[in-house]
Amino acid sequence: MATYSTNEFKSGLKVMLEGDPCSILENEFVKPGKGQAFSRVRLRNLITGRVWERTFKSGESLEGADVMDYEMEYVYTDGDYWHFMKTDGSFEQLAADQAAVAECKQWLKETEKYTVILWNENPINVAAPNFIELEVTETDPGLKGDTAQGGSKPATLSTGAVVKVPLFINRGEVIRIDTRTGEYQNRAKS
Amino acid sequence: MLEVSTPLLGAHTVSDPHIASFVIEGGAQQGFLQTSPEFSMKKLLADDSGPIYSLGPAFRAGEMGGQHRPEFAMLEWYRPGFGLGQLQLEVISLIEYLGQQFPLKFPQPFIVSYSDLFKQRFSINPHSADTQTLKSIVADVFPDHSGHLEGQDEGEKDDLLDLLFALGIEPGLQAPHFVTGFPESQASLARVGVEQGDRVALRAELYWRGIELANGYDELRDANELRSRMARDNRIRSARGLPQITPDEALLEVLAKIPPCAGIALGVDRLLMLLLGKQRLADVL
Numbered sequence: 484m485a486t487y488s489t490n491e492f493k494s495g496l497k498v499m500l501e502g503d504p505c506s507i508l509e510n511e512f513v514k515p516g517k518g519q520a521f522s523r524v525r526l527r528n529l530i531t532g533r534v535w536e537r538t539f540k541s542g543e544s545l546e547g548a549d550v551m552d553y554e555m556e557y558v559y560t561d562g563d564y565w566h567f568m569k570t571d572g573s574f575e576q577l578a579a580d581q582a583a584v585a586e587c588k589q590w591l592k593e594t595e596k597y598t599v600i601l602w603n604e605n606p607i608n609v610a611a612p613n614f615i616e617l618e619v620t621e622t623d624p625g626l627k628g629d630t631a632q633g634g635s636k637p638a639t640l641s642t643g644a645v646v647k648v649p650l651f652i653n654r655g656e657v658i659r660i661d662t663r664t665g666e667y668q669n670r671a672k673s
Numbered sequence: 674m675l676e677v678s679t680p681l682l683g684a685h686t687v688s689d690p691h692i693a694s695f696v697i698e699g700g701a702q703q704g705f706l707q708t709s710p711e712f713s714m715k716k717l718l719a720d721d722s723g724p725i726y727s728l729g730p731a732f733r734a735g736e737m738g739g740q741h742r743p744e745f746a747m748l749e750w751y752r753p754g755f756g757l758g759q760l761q762l763e764v765i766s767l768i769e770y771l772g773q774q775f776p777l778k779f780p781q782p783f784i785v786s787y788s789d790l791f792k793q794r795f796s797i798n799p800h801s802a803d804t805q806t807l808k809s810i811v812a813d814v815f816p817d818h819s820g821h822l823e824g825q826d827e828g829e830k831d832d833l834l835d836l837l838f839a840l841g842i843e844p845g846l847q848a849p850h851f852v853t854g855f856p857e858s859q860a861s862l863a864r865v866g867v868e869q870g871d872r873v874a875l876r877a878e879l880y881w882r883g884i885e886l887a888n889g890y891d892e893l894r895d896a897n898e899l900r901s902r903m904a905r906d907n908r909i910r911s912a913r914g915l916p917q918i919t920p921d922e923a924l925l926e927v928l929a930k931i932p933p934c935a936g937i938a939l940g941v942d943r944l945l946m947l948l949l950g951k952q953r954l955a956d957v958l
Contacts, residue, residue: 512737512738512739513738514736515835515838515839515843516885518838518839518859519691520691520735521836536817536818537817537818538840
């Protein structure tokens with residue numbers, strides 16, 4: 484794998500730090516007077532999702548991380564692993580473990596497409612699309628006429644996720660959810 | 674004061690391990706884009722130029738960021754007969770004068786020693802502290818930053834001081850401050866004197882809003898001393914795989930003829946940026 488020097492650090496570059504693949508978020512050049520120059524770097528650890536801040540001497544280098552983003556379709560789970568299929572026509576399937584799907588498990592719907600981050604060909608993170616349409620499988624009966632007023636109630640979706648929905652939503656309806664906030668957006672048009 | 678115009682392309686360049694010059698190749702010839710007009714101006718001073726100033730571009734390879742550009746405008750001037758204190762007052766009047774054109778006012782700077790800044794922030798004397806002490810402070814205060822500073826050579830202590838200064842002290846210099854009395858090892862082309870029992874470089878750096886604006890020296894006039902500093906720079910360069918710098922013999926030859934003087938270089942783009950209340954050079958260039 485190639486190595487990258489601090490002057491090549493830029494947002495989006497994937498590098499290895501302390502054994503984990505990281506994505507560089509920001510790189511700031513700092514240099515006191517005639518002194519040593521440093522790069523103050525913010526990186527997202529792609530395994531834990533935590534943001535790290537590190538200072539490197541200018542000219543230091545880090546090993547690149549073999550990290551690729553793939554669009555993949557969710558196929559099924561066997562209970563231990565969640566299986567995804569590449570959409571590039573290869574039909575290649577990969578299994579993601581609990582840690583990789585932790586963040587988006589409640590948004591996993593068959594045939595929906597997800598962004599899967601592969602490190603050395605292994606899925607380390609699965610990200611849901613920003614918006615997803617899911618069926619309401621359980622909620623209190625809707626209140627007729629109450630379409631504009633505030634007020635909400637919990638609804639269980641086909642994936643098991645529980646979200647707050649307006650009072651007029653009924654079981655069996657398909658709704659659109661913002662997966663980043665878990666908030667109801669609207670009834671799906673269909 | 675006389676305005677002078679000095680060559681941008683020189684046969685020699687500075688030896689500071691942390692300043693990289695652009696090297697220009699032209700067939701059998703080679704030159705360096707000047708990192709400041711300092712060498713040329715000192716040769717003029719040695720030739721009895723009297724007080725002189727230069728306003729023009731300076732070049733530093735590899736410097737790029739919010740407050741750094743590989744090419745920037747530098748105002749540099751020398752005052753025979755001045756000490757650093759007098760020169761600092763002149764810098765203040767200049768900025769106050771220029772500031773009349775801008776809505777932002779330049780408050781009267783504080784004057785503080787490098788040593789006092791380290792005592793206040795880290796409870797150590799930076800001049801006498803050893804590298805082990807500095808390393809443990811870095812590890813304590815900036816645990817996220819401690820893993821990548823290996824390198825055991827003569828420059829190691831300065832690199833640790835630079836890290837502590839850049840991360841722990843510079844950001845606090847929001848109001849204008851002149852920082853004086855730098856470590857002897859960071860004297861560059863400044864004379865060395867004694868302050869509070871420590872040998873220190875007679876250097877003054879002006880900071881405003883956490884950004885270095887100007888760097889002034891009580892100018893070194895001792896060629897042997899400069900030669901030995903250049904040799905040290907080259908030893909550090911060699912340990913770090915950086916190119917060796919051939920001393921400018923013409924400068925060393927006339928150094929003793931320079932009258933006692935103080936000189937300072939001011940980053941014009943940065944001053945404009947600060948007077949306009951901007952955060953990044955890109956906003957004013």
